[in-house]
Each structure stands twice: as C-alpha cells, then as structure tokens.
Amino acid sequence: MVRSPYPDVEIPDVSIHEFLFGDLDESRLDAIALVDGMSGATTTYRQLLGQIDLFAGALAARGVGVGTTVAVLCPNVPAFATVFHGILRAGATATTINSLYTAEEIANQLSDAGATWLVTVSPLLAGAQAAAERLGIDADHVIVLDGAEGHPSLPQLLGEGHGAPDVSFDPATHIAVLPYSSGTTGRPKGVMLTHRNLIANVSQCRSTISLADDDRVLAVLPFFHIYGMTVLLNFALRQRAALVTMPKFDLVEFLRVVQEHRTSWVFIAPPIAVALAKHPLIDQYDLSAIKVIFSGAAPLDGSLASAVANRLGCVVCQGYGMTETSPVTHAIPYDRPEIDRSSVGMLLANTEARLLAEDGTDVEIPPEGVSDPGELLIRGPQVMKGYLNRPDATAEMLDAEGWLHTGDVATATHEGVFRIVDRLKELIKYKGYQVAPAVLEAVLLEHPSIADAAVIGAPDEDGQEVPRAYVVVQPGAELDADAVMAHVAAHVAPHEKVRQVVFIDAIPKSASGKILRKDLRARA
Incomplete structure (x- = not known):
C-alpha cells in the first residue's frame, strides 16, 4: 500500500x-x-x-x-x-x-x-x-x-x-x-x-x-x-x-x-x-x-x-x-x-x-x-x-x-510517483503480450505530420487481435500507412508495433477529452 x-x-x-x-x-x-x-x-x-x-x-x-x-x-x-x-x-x-x-x-x-x-x-x-x-x-x-x-x-x-x-x-x-x-x-x-x-x-x-x-x-x-x-x-x-x-x-x-x-x-x-x-x-x-x-x-x-x-x-x-x-x-x-x-x-x-x-x-x-x-x-x-x-x-x-x-x-515508484499505463479493458493482447494503447498513441503524436491519433485492438485476417491506429493527418501533410507503421516500429518493442492504419477526419472523444474507443470499435 x-x-x-x-x-x-x-x-x-x-x-x-x-x-x-x-x-x-x-x-x-x-x-x-x-x-x-x-x-x-x-x-x-x-x-x-x-x-x-x-x-x-x-x-x-x-x-x-x-x-x-x-x-x-x-x-x-x-x-x-x-x-x-x-x-x-x-x-x-x-x-x-x-x-x-x-x-x-x-x-x-x-x-x-x-x-x-x-x-x-x-x-x-x-x-x-x-x-x-x-x-x-x-x-x-x-x-x-x-x-x-x-x-x-x-x-x-x-x-x-x-x-x-x-x-x-x-x-x-x-x-x-x-x-x-x-x-x-x-x-x-x-x-x-x-x-x-x-x-x-x-x-x-x-x-x-x-x-x-x-x-x-x-x-x-x-x-x-x-x-x-x-x-x-x-x-x-x-x-x-x-x-x-x-x-x-x-x-x-x-x-x-x-x-x-x-x-x-x-x-x-x-x-x-x-x-x-x-x-x-x-x-x-x-x-x-x-x-x-x-x-x-x-x-x-x-x-x-x-x-x-x-x-x-x-x-x-x-x-x-x-x-x-x-x-x-x-x-x-x-x-x-x-x-x-x-x-x-x-x-x-x-x-x-x-x-x-x-x-x-x-x-x-x-x-x-x-x-x-x-x-x-x-x-x-x-x-x-x-x-x-x-x-x-x-x-x-x-x-x-x-x-x-x-x-x-x-x-x-518508491517515491510515490504514479503513471497510468491504460485501462484493463483497453489493453490489447497481441500473441499473449499486453500492448497499452496510450503508449502507442504517445509515439504516434510525436510524428510531425500527425495531428491526432488513437489505437484499439482489431482483428487481423486470422481473427487475432492486433494494434490498429486511427490517424488524423495535419492539414497539408502527406502520410501513408507504411510511414506511420515505420515510425512506430522505430520507437517500440516488436510486439507493440502498429499492424493496421486507418486515416480518419477526427478522433471521437467525450466532452471531457476521453477517446471514445467504443465508437472506434464499432467501425472496426
């Protein structure tokens, strides 16, 4: 405690x-x-x-x-x-x-x-x-x-x-x-x-x-x-x-x-x-x-x-x-x-x-x-x-x-500093590994051409859960899915890589600023 x-x-x-x-x-x-x-x-x-x-x-x-x-x-x-x-x-x-x-x-x-x-x-x-x-x-x-x-x-x-x-x-x-x-x-x-x-x-x-x-x-x-x-x-x-x-x-x-x-x-x-x-x-x-x-x-x-x-x-x-x-x-x-x-x-x-x-x-x-x-x-x-x-x-x-x-x-930490990793229900299980969406979202937002981003778990062709990124591109910028995935891959462990990318006009959020992941899952 x-x-x-x-x-x-x-x-x-x-x-x-x-x-x-x-x-x-x-x-x-x-x-x-x-x-x-x-x-x-x-x-x-x-x-x-x-x-x-x-x-x-x-x-x-x-x-x-x-x-x-x-x-x-x-x-x-x-x-x-x-x-x-x-x-x-x-x-x-x-x-x-x-x-x-x-x-x-x-x-x-x-x-x-x-x-x-x-x-x-x-x-x-x-x-x-x-x-x-x-x-x-x-x-x-x-x-x-x-x-x-x-x-x-x-x-x-x-x-x-x-x-x-x-x-x-x-x-x-x-x-x-x-x-x-x-x-x-x-x-x-x-x-x-x-x-x-x-x-x-x-x-x-x-x-x-x-x-x-x-x-x-x-x-x-x-x-x-x-x-x-x-x-x-x-x-x-x-x-x-x-x-x-x-x-x-x-x-x-x-x-x-x-x-x-x-x-x-x-x-x-x-x-x-x-x-x-x-x-x-x-x-x-x-x-x-x-x-x-x-x-x-x-x-x-x-x-x-x-x-x-x-x-x-x-x-x-x-x-x-x-x-x-x-x-x-x-x-x-x-x-x-x-x-x-x-x-x-x-x-x-x-x-x-x-x-x-x-x-x-x-x-x-x-x-x-x-x-x-x-x-x-x-x-x-x-x-x-x-x-x-x-x-x-x-x-x-x-x-x-x-x-x-x-x-x-x-x-x-022992000094009593806390860090929120993610919500239990939002953690992505990729091949048995836990992947925290917040970690990937932070990496995505570091890209100069990305205005906003959200990550959820989505099924791949085998029905397994993989990280999917929803990305809002900065006005006037050009960006493709390969560039997004390469950017993330350069900053995270292999099991945390983004495997799918969807470009979107705006990330759905509540009035208090929380990402509405259920809305993104409904699109998946």
Missing part, C-alpha cells in the same frame, strides 16, 4: 456552501469571481453570493429542498455557478447533464436520477422540453435561464427576493451531486457524491494545486463534468480566483480569451494540448500570461507536455481522477519540475493506493525504479458513496474495505 506523502488535511463537517463561502473575507467581496469570456461581463463574489441565496430562496418557495433532485443542462456561462450552488444551498441534489446529449439521453438521465426540475438555456430548450414532456415534467418546472415563453427565467426568480432557506442535513451522507459516469465502458450510472466528498476533494487539492486569489482561471472544461465541477466551480472559487468561462471549445476563441483576459491557469484535457503543441495559430496570440497548464481526464504523454511547456514558456502538470473519486486522487505539484510529466504525480493528502496484479495479489513497490503494472485501487474521503440505485455495480467497484477498483492500470 502507498500513502500520500502529504500530511492529512482537516475536512470540516459543514455543507459545501458553508465551506466555500462561509469565511469569505470582506476584502474579497468586491473582487471578481466570474468573467463571461464571450462578452467580458463580470460578476463579483458579493454579487455571486447574493444570486446564490436568491436562487436558493426561489427554489425553496416552490418546495425544492432536501429530497429534491434538480437537473442542470447548461453550457459554461457565469449563471451556471449561481444555479449549481443555489441548488445545493437549498439542500437539493444537482444532477448535471452533458450539453451535447440528445432528448432521449436527457430523458434517460432525468428518469434515472429522479429529477423533477430542469434548468437549461434557450439554445438547448428543444431537447430539454422534449425530455421533460416525455417524463411528465411541467413547463413551470423547466427553468430557462435566458427566458422562454411559458417557463420561469433566472431574472424572474432572482427578482422575487426570497431569502435563502434554513436547511439541515448530514454533510457526510447527504447527496450533493449526481454526475453520471462517462459511459465509455457501459451504461452511464449516477455517482452519489456527498457534501463531504466534495469538501474533501477541494481540501485535498489545496495542498497540491497552488492556485491563488490573484489568478485568473480559464473555465473551458465543462462544469457538468466532475473535473470542471470540482476543480473550477468549487476549488477555484474556494481559492478566491476569478473564473473566465467559455461555453465550448473553439481554438480561435480559446486563444482570444486567454490573450484578452490574461488567464494564468488553464485546465485542459489532452486534445487541447495537442493543438497547443502543434497548431500554427498558436504563434499569432500572446499567451504569455499562462503560468500553468494542468491536464486531466485522459493520459497526457510526457513529450507532448514538454512540447507545450517549451512552446508557451509555462509549467505543464498532470493529474488523475475519476467521477467516482470526486474526482482528483493524484497530481503533479506545480513546484516539482523533476517529476516525470508523463506521470500523474503523487497521491493527494488523506489518500491511499494499492496496485493489484492479475492474480489478485499486491504489486510490490521496489526500493528503486518502477514497479510492475497493476490495477490501481484508491481509498480516501473523496471516494463516492456509491452508484444510485445500483448496489450491484457499487459492489463491483467498491470492496468491503473501502477500496475503489478504478479499472486503470498503473505503475508506481
């Missing part, structure tokens, strides 16, 4: 609202909390707190409170913070929905989560309304933030002037949020995260991620995803930084917002790192305000991290986590340049880990060098309460001793 090298931090027994805002200093009230990256409009901490209380009061006046689940279908706009924290302030549970979901997918989540209210915006209203009608949710329970006929709007609710209610619940057991797991390896499940889970993870991040109150943080990662929810909506606000919101990723807008608003911390997923390392547009913008780029949600290769750091003159860090761990369990500290950038760093405070070999025994951590790979198990206060209404799935994920089985394969 490996324990965090950091001393344990205290986890207060309060609500997430009290934890985030209860000790907000008077001197910070008029500091900027949120900036609309599109319009430049600002919201101070004083204004945000007032809006949260008023929204919570309006919900409470309509009977929303402990026991109510409110769904949020909304892109990253400043009002999201008001709505999200207003729901939690009222004692209700928030379930956040992917903005790209179809009406059917929205309805499925609403039904599974037991949501009786839905908050959205007019551009997403068609799908939201269709889903609500399917489930019998009345129009007056569908709040459209920017207004739509027949629905309550945010200005209307705030204008009613209801104060925040007095609510009582146990922070250790009360479900604050119900995000849904990505579904890349099965049907999405509601992840029950308590107020204590969220508070624990923010407290743990504070000892490792050195975000300060004079930082401006780019919020392009979706708030509906646990990464954006915890690290941006919760952690960044707890650190009293300013959040600069973007409703979706567009490279030109991303670069404009970073340049115009001088964002110092940029939290990303690896696909954005690929663009920052390789796209010619980067050189046309002043990105000198960036101090730290922090990547998560999928593995970031060390050479790609170095390419971004060298091009932008900033520090690039990486972390690891899961929806089921609120999400952060590992991070590379900002002030530890000697740590391998292809690693996910060290365990956060209050966190323990084990590596399990295929035979179920613990992998030994050697006194020098790197351990053998094993499935990563996590235990700590950030680990979920369980899956909503899925005791079977919960039992598969969480054992009797509180260890969460991540399904990810990792290695560790």
Whole structure:
C-alpha cells in the first residue's frame, strides 16, 4: 500500500456552501469571481453570493429542498455557478447533464436520477422540453435561464427576493451531486457524491494545486463534468480566483480569451494540448500570461507536455481522477519540475493506493525504479458513496474495505510517483503480450505530420487481435500507412508495433477529452 506523502488535511463537517463561502473575507467581496469570456461581463463574489441565496430562496418557495433532485443542462456561462450552488444551498441534489446529449439521453438521465426540475438555456430548450414532456415534467418546472415563453427565467426568480432557506442535513451522507459516469465502458450510472466528498476533494487539492486569489482561471472544461465541477466551480472559487468561462471549445476563441483576459491557469484535457503543441495559430496570440497548464481526464504523454511547456514558456502538470473519486486522487505539484510529466504525480493528502496484479495479489513497490503494472485501487474521503440505485455495480467497484477498483492500470515508484499505463479493458493482447494503447498513441503524436491519433485492438485476417491506429493527418501533410507503421516500429518493442492504419477526419472523444474507443470499435 502507498500513502500520500502529504500530511492529512482537516475536512470540516459543514455543507459545501458553508465551506466555500462561509469565511469569505470582506476584502474579497468586491473582487471578481466570474468573467463571461464571450462578452467580458463580470460578476463579483458579493454579487455571486447574493444570486446564490436568491436562487436558493426561489427554489425553496416552490418546495425544492432536501429530497429534491434538480437537473442542470447548461453550457459554461457565469449563471451556471449561481444555479449549481443555489441548488445545493437549498439542500437539493444537482444532477448535471452533458450539453451535447440528445432528448432521449436527457430523458434517460432525468428518469434515472429522479429529477423533477430542469434548468437549461434557450439554445438547448428543444431537447430539454422534449425530455421533460416525455417524463411528465411541467413547463413551470423547466427553468430557462435566458427566458422562454411559458417557463420561469433566472431574472424572474432572482427578482422575487426570497431569502435563502434554513436547511439541515448530514454533510457526510447527504447527496450533493449526481454526475453520471462517462459511459465509455457501459451504461452511464449516477455517482452519489456527498457534501463531504466534495469538501474533501477541494481540501485535498489545496495542498497540491497552488492556485491563488490573484489568478485568473480559464473555465473551458465543462462544469457538468466532475473535473470542471470540482476543480473550477468549487476549488477555484474556494481559492478566491476569478473564473473566465467559455461555453465550448473553439481554438480561435480559446486563444482570444486567454490573450484578452490574461488567464494564468488553464485546465485542459489532452486534445487541447495537442493543438497547443502543434497548431500554427498558436504563434499569432500572446499567451504569455499562462503560468500553468494542468491536464486531466485522459493520459497526457510526457513529450507532448514538454512540447507545450517549451512552446508557451509555462509549467505543464498532470493529474488523475475519476467521477467516482470526486474526482482528483493524484497530481503533479506545480513546484516539482523533476517529476516525470508523463506521470500523474503523487497521491493527494488523506489518500491511499494499492496496485493489484492479475492474480489478485499486491504489486510490490521496489526500493528503486518502477514497479510492475497493476490495477490501481484508491481509498480516501473523496471516494463516492456509491452508484444510485445500483448496489450491484457499487459492489463491483467498491470492496468491503473501502477500496475503489478504478479499472486503470498503473505503475508506481518508491517515491510515490504514479503513471497510468491504460485501462484493463483497453489493453490489447497481441500473441499473449499486453500492448497499452496510450503508449502507442504517445509515439504516434510525436510524428510531425500527425495531428491526432488513437489505437484499439482489431482483428487481423486470422481473427487475432492486433494494434490498429486511427490517424488524423495535419492539414497539408502527406502520410501513408507504411510511414506511420515505420515510425512506430522505430520507437517500440516488436510486439507493440502498429499492424493496421486507418486515416480518419477526427478522433471521437467525450466532452471531457476521453477517446471514445467504443465508437472506434464499432467501425472496426
């Protein structure tokens, strides 16, 4: 077993609202909390707190409170913070929905989560309304933030002037949020995260991620995803930084917002790192305000991290986590340049880990060098309460001793530095050898003519599994399959060679940046 090298931090027994805002200093009230990256409009901490209380009061006046689940279908706009924290302030549970979901997918989540209210915006209203009608949710329970006929709007609710209610619940057991797991390896499940889970993870991040109150943080990662929810909506606000919101990723807008608003911390997923390392547009913008780029949600290769750091003159860090761990369990500290950038760093405070070999025994951590790979198990206060209404799935994920089985394969050093090799189900078995797709993807991305790549196992003419690479070629570049295979072969062991190459316009990915291997397998 490996324990965090950091001393344990205290986890207060309060609500997430009290934890985030209860000790907000008077001197910070008029500091900027949120900036609309599109319009430049600002919201101070004083204004945000007032809006949260008023929204919570309006919900409470309509009977929303402990026991109510409110769904949020909304892109990253400043009002999201008001709505999200207003729901939690009222004692209700928030379930956040992917903005790209179809009406059917929205309805499925609403039904599974037991949501009786839905908050959205007019551009997403068609799908939201269709889903609500399917489930019998009345129009007056569908709040459209920017207004739509027949629905309550945010200005209307705030204008009613209801104060925040007095609510009582146990922070250790009360479900604050119900995000849904990505579904890349099965049907999405509601992840029950308590107020204590969220508070624990923010407290743990504070000892490792050195975000300060004079930082401006780019919020392009979706708030509906646990990464954006915890690290941006919760952690960044707890650190009293300013959040600069973007409703979706567009490279030109991303670069404009970073340049115009001088964002110092940029939290990303690896696909954005690929663009920052390789796209010619980067050189046309002043990105000198960036101090730290922090990547998560999928593995970031060390050479790609170095390419971004060298091009932008900033520090690039990486972390690891899961929806089921609120999400952060590992991070590379900002002030530890000697740590391998292809690693996910060290365990956060209050966190323990084990590596399990295929035979179920613990992998030994050697006194020098790197351990053998094993499935990563996590235990700590950030680990979920369980899956909503899925005791079977919960039992598969969480054992009797509180260890969460991540399904990810990792290695560790005696210094406590972890590296994710791949997911158990994604490992390719080539003639009995294990081949990790992430390793091959990192090699592929080193080729100057390759803009993006993904690797899966696919059958050959004999029906045996071989590594197949899906490759996106840089605009204007010429590349053939033989050149791709030769490039990989020059950098890996013989059993790891790419045996098939398919050229593709874009690699399918989730909103959080994970490669959708199931979509690629469907094409195989």
